[in-house]
Each structure stands twice: as C-alpha cells, then as structure tokens.
Amino acid sequence: MIRIEKLSKVFHPGTVNENVALRGVNLTVKEGDFITIVGSNGAGKTTLFNAISGNQPPTDGRIFVNDVDVTRDPEYKRARYIGRIFQDPLLGTASNMALEDNMMICHRKGFKGLRISLNGRMRRYFREQLVQLEMGLEDRMKDNVGLLSGGQRQALTLLMMVLSEPALILLDEHTAALDPKNASLVLKLTQDFISRFGLTAMMITHNMKDAIEYGNRLLMMDKGEIILDVEGEQKRNLTVEKLVEKFHQIRHRTLESDEVMLSDT
Amino acid sequence: MIEGIFVEGLIYGLMVLGVFITFRILDFPDLTVDGSFPLGAAITAVMITNDHGMGITLLVAFAGGAAAGVCTALIHNKLKVPNLLAGILTMTMLWSINIRVLGNRANLPLLRRQTIISDVLELTRGVLPREWALLVFFLLLAFVIKLLLDAFFRTDLGLTLGAMGDNQQMVVNQGVNPELLKIIGVGLSNALVALSGAFAAQYQGFADVNLGQGIIIAGLASVMIGEFVLRSNKIFALTLRVLIGSICFRGLMYLGRYYGFYINLTPSDLQLITGVLIIVLLAITQLRGQGRWKGVQQQEPLTVAPGTSDAGTPVDGGEQ
Numbered sequence: 001m002i003r004i005e006k007l008s009k010v011f012h013p014g015t016v017n018e019n020v021a022l023r024g025v026n027l028t029v030k031e032g033d034f035i036t037i038v039g040s041n042g043a044g045k046t047t048l049f050n051a052i053s054g055n056q057p058p059t060d061g062r063i064f065v066n067d068v069d070v071t072r073d074p075e076y077k078r079a080r081y082i083g084r085i086f087q088d089p090l091l092g093t094a095s096n097m098a099l100e101d102n103m104m105i106c107h108r109k110g111f112k113g114l115r116i117s118l119n120g121r122m123r124r125y126f127r128e129q130l131v132q133l134e135m136g137l138e139d140r141m142k143d144n145v146g147l148l149s150g151g152q153r154q155a156l157t158l159l160m161m162v163l164s165e166p167a168l169i170l171l172d173e174h175t176a177a178l179d180p181k182n183a184s185l186v187l188k189l190t191q192d193f194i195s196r197f198g199l200t201a202m203m204i205t206h207n208m209k210d211a212i213e214y215g216n217r218l219l220m221m222d223k224g225e226i227i228l229d230v231e232g233e234q235k236r237n238l239t240v241e242k243l244v245e246k247f248h249q250i251r252h253r254t255l256e257s258d259e260v261m262l263s264d265t
Numbered sequence: 266m267i268e269g270i271f272v273e274g275l276i277y278g279l280m281v282l283g284v285f286i287t288f289r290i291l292d293f294p295d296l297t298v299d300g301s302f303p304l305g306a307a308i309t310a311v312m313i314t315n316d317h318g319m320g321i322t323l324l325v326a327f328a329g330g331a332a333a334g335v336c337t338a339l340i341h342n343k344l345k346v347p348n349l350l351a352g353i354l355t356m357t358m359l360w361s362i363n364i365r366v367l368g369n370r371a372n373l374p375l376l377r378r379q380t381i382i383s384d385v386l387e388l389t390r391g392v393l394p395r396e397w398a399l400l401v402f403f404l405l406l407a408f409v410i411k412l413l414l415d416a417f418f419r420t421d422l423g424l425t426l427g428a429m430g431d432n433q434q435m436v437v438n439q440g441v442n443p444e445l446l447k448i449i450g451v452g453l454s455n456a457l458v459a460l461s462g463a464f465a466a467q468y469q470g471f472a473d474v475n476l477g478q479g480i481i482i483a484g485l486a487s488v489m490i491g492e493f494v495l496r497s498n499k500i501f502a503l504t505l506r507v508l509i510g511s512i513c514f515r516g517l518m519y520l521g522r523y524y525g526f527y528i529n530l531t532p533s534d535l536q537l538i539t540g541v542l543i544i545v546l547l548a549i550t551q552l553r554g555q556g557r558w559k560g561v562q563q564q565e566p567l568t569v570a571p572g573t574s575d576a577g578t579p580v581d582g583g584e585q
Contacts, residue, residue, distance in 0.1 A: 080440035094431035105424050109440035112421035
C-alpha cells in the first residue's frame with residue numbers, strides 16, 4: 001500500500017552541521033500491517049514519519065501510496081488519508097475549544113463548508129463513540145479540551161483519528177509523555193482500535209517490550225537506515241535480549257541509548 | 266451625549282470584531298487594520314460623492330477591506346514573511362492607495378450629502394430624537410452583524426478557523442490547507458474593519474487618509490477591556506463582549522477628551538493614553554496569572570514536539 005524508495009534526508013547539506021537523517025530507506029507497508037519501530041535517538045524514526053506525512057520533504061527518493069507518487073504533495077493533502085499522533089498530547093486537539101467542537105472539526109477530513117453540522121444527532125453519535133474510551137468524557141462534551149488530562153487528550157485524539165478512517169496511521173511515541181498507567185491505557189486502546197477497524201499502522205516506541213508485544217512487524221533503525229525488519233513467526237519469538245543481541249551482530253557495537261536500555265528493565 | 270458614546274462604540278465595534286477575529290481567534294496579529302479602516306472610509310466617501318447607492322457602496326467597501334486582508338495573508342503565506350511584517354507592508358501600501366481612492370487628496374468631506382445617517386434621520390423624523398434614532402439603528406446593525414458572525418463560527422468552516430489559532434498542526438492533520446484558512450480569516454476581518462470605516466466616515470461626515478492612525482491599538486484595547494467585563498468560552502458571549510469593550514473604550518476616550526482638559530491633556534494625548542491603558546490591562550492579566558495574551562500563553566506548548574512548530578519550516582535539533 002505504501003512504498004518508499006531510496007528515501008534520504010540531509011539537514012543543512014554542505015555545511016559543517018550537515019546531518020544525514022535518512023540514508024536511502026526502502027520500505028513497503030502492506031495493508032493491515034501494524035509495524036513497530038525502535039531505534040535510539042537520531043536513528044531517523046521521526047524524520048521517516050515527517051517524510052511520509054509530508055511535514056518535511058525528503059532530500060531524495062520517492063513515496064508511493066497505492067502506486068500514486070505523493071512525494072511532493074503538501075502535508076494537508078496527505079492528511080486526508082494519513083492520520084498522525086504526536087508525542088505531545090497538546091498537538092492533537094484545540095485546548096480552547098469544547099470537546100464536541102474538536103470532534104466536529106475532526107469528523108470529516110478536507111475543506112469545511114458553511115454548513116452547521118453540529119446538531120443533536122451528531123452529539124448523540126459523538127457521545128456513543130466517547131463511551132468506548134471509558135473515561136467519562138461523554139459527560140464532558142461542553143468542556144474545553146484544555147481541562148482534560150494528557151492521557152484523556154491523547155485517547156480523544158486517537159478516537160477522533162480512528163473515526164475519520166485513515167488509510168495509514170502514524171503514531172510517534174504517542175504514549176511517551178503520559179504516566180505509566182495512562183500510557184498502557186492508551187496503548188491498549190490503540191491496539192484495540194487497530195484490530196477492530198483493520199487499520200494499517202506504524203508506531204515509533206522507545207519501549208522495546210511494547211515494540212515486541214504489539215504489531216505484526218518490527219523495524220529497527222539506526223543512523224538513518226532500517227537495519228532489521230522482522231515479521232510473523234520470527235517477530236513473535238523475539239525477546240528484548242535477542243533484539244539487543246541482534247543489534248550487536250549487525251552493527252558490531254552495543255546499543256548505546258540509555259532510553260532503549262532503561263525502558264526494557 | 267451618552268448616546269453618542271454608544272453610537273461610536275457600536276460603529277467602531279465592527280472594527281473591533283475584525284481585530285478580535287485576527288488577534289484572538291486566528292492568533293494572527295494583523296496590522297492591516299490601520300490601512301483598511303481608512304480604505305473603507307475612502308471608498309464610501311468617493312462613492313457617495315459620485316451618487317452611488319448605499320447598498321453597493323457598503324458592498325464595495327466591504328470587498329475592498331477583504332482584498333486588503335487577502336493581500337496581507339498572501340504576502341505572509343507565499344513569501345513566508347512574519348504576519349506582523351506582512352500587515353505593516355499592506356498598511357503602508359494602503360496609505361498611498363487611499364489617497365488615490367480619494368482622488369489624490371487626503372480628505373474628502375461629506376457635507377450635505379445623502380448618507381446612511383441622513384437616511385436614518387429622515388426615516389425617524391418626528392418619531393425619535395436624532396441621537397436616539399442613530400443609537401437604535403446602529404444597535405440593530407451591530408447586532409445583526411454580530412449574530413451573523415456567531416452563526417459563521419458555528420459552521421464547520423468557522424469551527425476549523427477557531428482551531429487554527431489554537432493549534433495549527435491539528436488543522437493540517439484534518440486535511441485543511443492552513444494558508445487558505447488564513448486568507449479567509451484575515452480577509453473577513455479586514456472586510457469588517459472597512460465596513461466599520463464606511464460607517465465612521467458617514468457618521469463623522471468626512472473621510473481622511475489618517476483616520477486609521479492608531480486604530481489597531483484602539484481595537485486591541487477594546488478587545489481587552491471586553492475580556493475584563495465578561496468571561497466565557499461561548500461564541501455568543503465572546504462577540505458580545507467585543508461590542509461592550511468597544512463601547513467602554515469609547516467612553517474612556519470621551520472622558521479623556523472632555524475631562525482630561527482639567528489635567529492639561531489634549532486630544533493628541535489620547536494615543537498615549539490608549540497605549541498606557543493596554544499596558545495596564547496586560548500588567549493586570551499578568552498579575553492575575555492567567556496569561557490571556559495569546560502571544561505569551563500559546564507559544565510554549567506548541568513548540569514542545571520537534572519539527573512541528575510551524576507550517577513547513579524545518580526545526581533543527583530533536584529527532585533527526
């Protein structure tokens with residue numbers, strides 16, 4: 001469904017600060033894939049997401065969605081079929097607007113007209129959808145989103161994104177800014193929505209255990225390259241130790257990121 | 266006299282509604298206002314002098330203001346110029362354009378011309394005293410426009426526009442072009458400002474190229490006063506308090522004009538007083554710890570995640 005060919009990204013080319021974030025990445029994402037991505041800081045995970053979503057154009061390479069070249073499409077056009085959730089829970093919702101207004105804005109993608117769609121029927125529909133978050137948000141639809149906790153906001157963002165039925169969802173460490181309890185709650189919701197709606201998803205995580213536990217395919221990135229790509233049976237047999245070992249075999253050095261090492265304890 | 270303050274407050278209130286849209290809803294501090302206000306006045310004065318109908322006159326003034334706003338938004342969007350500078354550019358260019366519109370002069374009186382003011386007075390002669398007739402008319406006018414605006418901000422487009430100043434990334438994520446939204450928002454804002462200028466010219470009986478001087482600051486002060494008067498997140502109350510703020514501001518200016526005399530103030534000191542008023546209001550909000558001034562309040566959370574702070578500008582550092 002998504003085909004990425006020789007994607008590369010260089011920041012500040014030709015200066016002393018030149019930084020190669022992606023080195024000719026090739027990747028094919030099949031429909032229904034739930035891919036987890038691990039890698040230390042600076043491995044190029046977020047840059048890859050930025051290139052796919054159109055937030056930052058790549059230096060070189062092509063991105064195809066259903067065999068259509070979208071490499072030069074602006075971010076807002078791609079957003080109609082790509083949903084993205086960021087680490088920062090504030091980025092998914094408008095704090096100074098009511099919950100129901102937020103849901104209305106996210107209800108349909110693309111340019112909005114002069115219709116007033118937020119009516120009683122729409123509110124009932126939103127209410128029904130909010131119930132499945134089990135956070136009591138269905139009774140707070142008139143409250144400003146700024147009053148909700150980070151976990152609630154992230155769960156709401158997730159729900160709103162799922163309801164718009166994107167072809168691909170990109171989750172950029174979307175639970176990293178939450179406390180452990182909310183993080184696992186949001187992660188469980190994510191898993192639940194992905195399997196229930198048959199979504200195609202890519203999820204960056206710093207937590208190796210999560211990366212192994214969730215999804216059907218795992219990518220490991222390092223220095224702008226995908227160094228490991230396992231799926232199916234092979235992925236199910238992975239453990240954190242095996243993953244660290246694999247990294248050592250491939251790169252001939254130990255996995256040095258504190259975050260990666262710490263998060264699996 | 267008190268009616269006069271209300272009438273002025275309501276006429277300028279249309280301008281303040283425009284300022285409210287850019288500064289508060291879009292988070293796009295737009296200084297075009299200083300040019301689009303006299304543009305509306307100039308268009309009106311010239312068209313009235315040339316015996317055009319009132320409807321078409323107001324429509325052209327409205328459209329002229331919208332064009333000025335679209336120009337600012339385009340400069341900002343296409344040349345990646347900061348919004349403040351884009352507004353100043355348009356405002357500066359408009360000064361020359363306004364003199365052209367006025368027929369190569371800086372001032373055009375509307376004495377003994379048929380204006381909307383004379384129409385209203387004609388219609389209500391013998392029924393209402395002069396000032397009260399105008400008050401009723403402008404009260405109705407301001408409320409109709411306010412209610413239309415309320416309805417607009419309840420539409421899908423209006424809601425999205427509301428999210429724009431709050432969280433641009435969210436709007437982009439919904440597949441909406443943020444540049445187009447800025448064009449619509451800033452255009453609408455300046456159209457209202459020009460309409461306000463159109464009524465102001467008729468009320469004062471002349472159009473002057475310098476009519477817009479300090480208008481943006483007056484508008485901002487009015488918005489802020491309104492926020493002190495009433496607290497709410499409902500659009501009905503938000504636009505209502507803009508009008509209330511505008512009337513209060515005119516009242517303060519009136520006091521400054523008529524009683525400032527006793528402490529040696531002249532009308533030329535009013536700009537200073539307005540500026541000081543804004544500073545005082547800002548200081549009070551800071552002390553209250555609410556930080557309602559968007560420029561201060563909103564930038565912090567928006568730059569937390571790397572690479573997502575602004576439309577398309579790559580941000581260094583963070584994950585690469």
